[in-house]
Amino acid sequence: MSAPSHEIVSTRLLAWxxxxxxxxxxxxxxxxxxxxxxxxxxxxxxxxxxxxxxWRFVMRGPDGTxxxxxxxxxxxxxxxxxxxxxxxxxxxxxxxxxxxxRDGKTELAWRMxxxxxxxxxxxxxxxxxxxxxxxxxxxxxxxxxVSGPPGLAR
Numbered sequence: 001m002s003a004p005s006h007e008i009v010s011t012r013l014l015a016w017x018x019x020x021x022x023x024x025x026x027x028x029x030x031x032x033x034x035x036x037x038x039x040x041x042x043x044x045x046x047x048x049x050x051x052x053x054x055w056r057f058v059m060r061g062p063d064g065t066x067x068x069x070x071x072x073x074x075x076x077x078x079x080x081x082x083x084x085x086x087x088x089x090x091x092x093x094x095x096x097x098x099x100x101x102r103d104g105k106t107e108l109a110w111r112m113x114x115x116x117x118x119x120x121x122x123x124x125x126x127x128x129x130x131x132x133x134x135x136x137x138x139x140x141x142x143x144x145x146v147s148g149p150p151g152l153a154r
Contacts, residue, residue, distance in 0.1 A: 010131035018099040022079035034141035037130040
């Protein structure tokens, strides 16, 4: 049996170029519309999209449960990478989101690197599903906010 992995990776090929995808992360009004698993909402208190900047918000589940989120952006390279540190009791990880050009489409990869491999293994089933739901919501947002051929913003 192999040792538990500290990393959880989720990827999705999006039909839009990364220059059309990246702004959906950088604009807090857009990000709040799609961030989180299906049925969740996000209320942002602070969004400083720069290395060292804070991102604080409350994510509310479908049952009304509120989850306070506290993150710090550690690296931003438009339109290729966003990295952040997640500070939430019981969930200690870094998230690196890369947007790679794939013939005019975007391969979006999320790499969650946990301080504790056991924590990653415990959360893996939920987070793999939640990340896919987040990707679904991002795709739906891009379909609504990008018109014409992929890559032409409204």
